[in-house]
Amino acid sequence: MKAVVTGGAGFIGSHLCDRLVAQGHEVVVLDDLSTGSLQNLVQLEGSPGFRFVQGDILDRDLVDDLVSHADTVFHLAAAVGVYNIVDAPLRSLRINLHGTENVVEAAVRHRVPYMVASTSEVYGKNDADGLKEDDDRIYGSPTKSRWSYAAAKGLDELVAYVHGSESGVPCVITRFFNVVGPRQTGRYGMVVPRFVDQALAGRPITVYGTGTQRRCFGSVFDVVPGMLELMDTPAAYNRAVNLGGHEEVSIKGLADRVVELTGSDSEIVYIDYDEAYGEGYEDMQRRYPDTSLAKDLIGYEPTRDLNAIINSIVEHRRAQATVPQPA
Ligand code: UDP
Numbered sequence: 001m002k003a004v005v006t007g008g009a010g011f012i013g014s015h016l017c018d019r020l021v022a023q024g025h026e027v028v029v030l031d032d033l034s035t036g037s038l039q040n041l042v043q044l045e046g047s048p049g050f051r052f053v054q055g056d057i058l059d060r061d062l063v064d065d066l067v068s069h070a071d072t073v074f075h076l077a078a079a080v081g082v083y084n085i086v087d088a089p090l091r092s093l094r095i096n097l098h099g100t101e102n103v104v105e106a107a108v109r110h111r112v113p114y115m116v117a118s119t120s121e122v123y124g125k126n127d128a129d130g131l132k133e134d135d136d137r138i139y140g141s142p143t144k145s146r147w148s149y150a151a152a153k154g155l156d157e158l159v160a161y162v163h164g165s166e167s168g169v170p171c172v173i174t175r176f177f178n179v180v181g182p183r184q185t186g187r188y189g190m191v192v193p194r195f196v197d198q199a200l201a202g203r204p205i206t207v208y209g210t211g212t213q214r215r216c217f218g219s220v221f222d223v224v225p226g227m228l229e230l231m232d233t234p235a236a237y238n239r240a241v242n243l244g245g246h247e248e249v250s251i252k253g254l255a256d257r258v259v260e261l262t263g264s265d266s267e268i269v270y271i272d273y274d275e276a277y278g279e280g281y282e283d284m285q286r287r288y289p290d291t292s293l294a295k296d297l298i299g300y301e302p303t304r305d306l307n308a309i310i311n312s313i314v315e316h317r318r319a320q321a322t323v324p325q326p327a
Contacts, residue, residue: 002026002049004070006057006103007077009036011184012117012176015224016074021047030066032056035080040183057099060106067106072231073114075103078153081188082146086277089145096152101159104171108163113170115231116160118240120177120287121150130290133175133240140282147282157240170237172230174223177244177289180309181220182316192217195255196313199264200321207268208276211252214286218244219304219312229298236297244289245302245309254306261310 003020007013008029013036020027026049029041033054044050055062057077067073077099079085079092100116107114123131124147125138137154139147157173164171186194198205223243230236249257255268273281294300304312 001071002028002069003072003074004028004030004066005074005076006030007036007075007117009033009038009040009052010076010080011036011040011181012179012220012224013074013076014040014183015181015220016076016227017041017044017050019224019228021050025049027051028053028066028070030055030057030063031077035084035185035188037185057095057102060102063102064106064109067103067112068110070110070112073103073107073112074117074227075100075114076117077103078117079149081190082277084188085149086145086281089148093148093152096149097155100156104159104163108167108169111167111169113231114160115172115174115227116156118153118157118173118175119149120175120242120244120289122154122157122175123287124150125282125284127284127286130288131242132290133242133293144280144282146277161238161240164238170234172236173240174227174230175240175242176223177218177242177287178215179218179220179223179244180313182312184220184313191215191251191254192258192310193313193317195258196262196310196317199258199262199266200314200317202264202266204269205255205258205266206276207251207255207270209251209270209273209283211255211270212250212285213283214248214250214288215254216245216248216288217306217309218289218302219309221312222300222302222304226294226298226300229300230294233297241294241297242289242291243294243300244291245304245306246291247306248288249306257306258310261307262314
């Protein structure tokens with residue numbers, strides 16, 4: 001099988017490429033390296049059938065050409081990270097809306113099964129205990145740019161779904177809940193690698209708000225196999241499926257845990273949302289997935305608890321520190 005992975009140089013995309021290549025598939029990565037890094041793909045250099053193409057998902061002709069030669073498409077390229085979204089809302093809207101439209105339209109044109117990566121952000125301010133795929137979405141005002149990501153991804157799901165149902169081309173929408181693991185960067189937000197880097201460097205750990213907001217972090221090593229299985233499961237076609245973890249923690253609790261597991265003497269400091277993200281930021285207080293649909297479809301069951309997830313990131317960061325990094 002020949003797979004195109006958009007955003008394959010990113011965190012989740014690169015782990016997906018690892019698996020696809022290990023399974024003997026040909027893989028073409030399309031990535032503009034805006035937030036991804038070639039460093040995430042060095043292990044695949046020289047693997048038979050692996051190819052990296054630097055390019056933009058807004059480039060219709062390029063996308064069309066790559067997709068026309070593929071047997072399957074995984075669309076993960078996106079403008080991600082809260083800092084990215086609030087700093088450049090227009091750019092993130094264009095990439096997340098039109099980029100997805102390009103990829104989906106090309107997949108449907110060439111009748112290539114496709115997966116579109118979505119996010120738990122689409123639930124917005126809905127903080128139900130165990131968010132289910134058909135639950136309502138609650139977005140804030142459009143004047144609050146932080147909602148641009150949620151709104152765009154929500155529309156991406158519709159684009160994927162409507163094209164999939166009208167064309168009959170298999171389509172899977174994966175809704176990721178705070179997926180974390182090695183290679184994720186804290187540069188654009190993403191609290192776990194930020195806290196780990198701060199702890200390892202002995203810098204203050206920056207908890208935003210009161211730290212009582214809660215998240216449930218999922219391991220990339222659980223989520224990526226889940227994505228692959230969903231693509232092989234006709235009952236999953238043309239629906240959105242939650243993928244994530246099971247252990248919930250407050251952000252203050254996460255900071256404590258990172259300090260404990262790294263043996264760091266970093267202090268924990270509290271920073272107002274306005275100072276962290278700019279005025280008027282609205283955070284979600286809770287985001288906990290119901291993954292029973294994934295369980296029913298593919299037997300999905302997260303296998304890594306929060307300590308294992310944090311430890312894998314710490315290990316990776318420590319190993320990275322011993323090799324020269326690109327500038
Ligand atoms: N956060 C934090 N300190 C940081 C970065 C993030 O306290 O240095 C908080 C953020 O405000 C949110 C949570 O951690 O409440 C998760 O943030 P992330 O950007 O990882 O994902 P989100 O769930 O917001 O999409």
